[in-house]
Amino acid sequence: MKIVVRKGDSLWYYSQLFRIPLSVLQASNMTLQPLQLDAGQAVNIPGYATRTYIVQQQDTLSDIAKNYQVPVDMLQLANKNVDPDSITPKQQLYIPYLVKDRIIHDPDRYTYAKLQKDLQRLITLYPFIFRRSIGKSVLSKDIFELKIGSGPKQRHINGSFHANEWITTSVIMRFLNDYALALTTNQAIRELQLLPFFQSVTLSIVPMVNPDGVDLVLNGADAAEDWKDYVLDLNDGNVDFSNWKANIKGVDLNNQFPAKWDLEQVRKPAEPAPRDFPGFEPLTEPEAITMANLAGAGEFDMLNCMHTQGEEIYWGFEGREPTDSERIVEEFERTSGYKAIRYVDSYAGYKDWYIYHFRKPGFTFELGEGVNPLPISQFEEIYEETLGIMLATLYM
Numbered sequence: 001m002k003i004v005v006r007k008g009d010s011l012w013y014y015s016q017l018f019r020i021p022l023s024v025l026q027a028s029n030m031t032l033q034p035l036q037l038d039a040g041q042a043v044n045i046p047g048y049a050t051r052t053y054i055v056q057q058q059d060t061l062s063d064i065a066k067n068y069q070v071p072v073d074m075l076q077l078a079n080k081n082v083d084p085d086s087i088t089p090k091q092q093l094y095i096p097y098l099v100k101d102r103i104i105h106d107p108d109r110y111t112y113a114k115l116q117k118d119l120q121r122l123i124t125l126y127p128f129i130f131r132r133s134i135g136k137s138v139l140s141k142d143i144f145e146l147k148i149g150s151g152p153k154q155r156h157i158n159g160s161f162h163a164n165e166w167i168t169t170s171v172i173m174r175f176l177n178d179y180a181l182a183l184t185t186n187q188a189i190r191e192l193q194l195l196p197f198f199q200s201v202t203l204s205i206v207p208m209v210n211p212d213g214v215d216l217v218l219n220g221a222d223a224a225e226d227w228k229d230y231v232l233d234l235n236d237g238n239v240d241f242s243n244w245k246a247n248i249k250g251v252d253l254n255n256q257f258p259a260k261w262d263l264e265q266v267r268k269p270a271e272p273a274p275r276d277f278p279g280f281e282p283l284t285e286p287e288a289i290t291m292a293n294l295a296g297a298g299e300f301d302m303l304n305c306m307h308t309q310g311e312e313i314y315w316g317f318e319g320r321e322p323t324d325s326e327r328i329v330e331e332f333e334r335t336s337g338y339k340a341i342r343y344v345d346s347y348a349g350y351k352d353w354y355i356y357h358f359r360k361p362g363f364t365f366e367l368g369e370g371v372n373p374l375p376i377s378q379f380e381e382i383y384e385e386t387l388g389i390m391l392a393t394l395y396m
Helices: 011-018 022-027 061-067 072-077 112-125 167-185 195-200 211-219 221-234 261-267 286-296 324-336 350-358 376-395
Strands: 002-004 042-044 048-054 092-098 130-136 142-148 153-159 201-206 302-308 312-314 339-341 362-367
Touching (some): 011 022, 011 072, 022 195, 061 072, 112 142, 112 167, 153 286, 167 201, 167 362, 195 201, 201 286, 201 376, 211 221, 286 350, 302 350, 302 376, 312 324, 350 362
Parallel strands (some): 153 201, 153 302, 302 362, 312 339
Antiparallel strands (some): 130 142, 142 201
16 A cells, blocks of 8 residues: 655654554665655555445544554555545545455466465555566566565575476475564464564575476466477377476476586486486576576575475485585474485486585475375475475575
């Protein structure tokens, strides 16, 4: 919700009136000078929306405010062109209200279009979530990074590196909605108040690394556009792409990173395929290059990659993981019930490269159990398991 500054107003006053933490309000209005608000400026009030009300005979602004249990001044700020002393019957007013429930409700078949729609809804309601495009896929879809929080600790989470693991995007988006909701409603999640983490941690999220592949799995060959005949050929003419892990060019994005990539090359498919082909060289694909550039700035002090399936956590690489990784993974293990595994016979992944080059904590989480793509019937269970990981990412 947006309001217009009056002479003498301040962000501190708005934080008290709307009961929104000042730091959250400031993060929702980064272009404003918080100590020098000018009359006429627009201010975002995070977590609030409005409903319409048609004035009835004998109504007063005070009566309407009382009926809707909002302060009169909040009502006036939501209706800047209304004279509070002379409202008239049939006049339309806007009644502000705090959104107290999730606005993302459908985790099934989480396509790129659904991601775009839900991101816009989240950012409109919670403008303290910062969104930017960090690169584009082969089919020129934006790869979005989201940031929430303003603290010096830098943490990162990503999902849908693999196309048929799109449920990881659903999990991440549910958590983002819950995090934002907890900040504006002052609700705890598992007895944790999240405002201190908002102030101490900057959380980077890339919810869908492989949008072309996700759409191929969910929408079929037509989603491949000019690459339709190509992907059908790689898929042996099969119109069912549910087993497809790669990007639209048949390159497995999580085998694309220069961390003993040559070992993967000799034992994986030698040509583009629905899964496992590491490319003819490391970092040939725009999606992998985008993710390497994102972490390459060296800002992150922890990196978490969400995959499916197996209920396991991989946390080591060639002995280059820092000693702190073991303490962190023990907490991830405790909060999720997943099994921590230090070393696996796998190379060239994003987590591998991050540990190998930066010697910082990096983790790959295999969410859920079964055969990919996991059924949406597992979503609620997977989310509850993963929620502990998400929270521990903030407080560890």
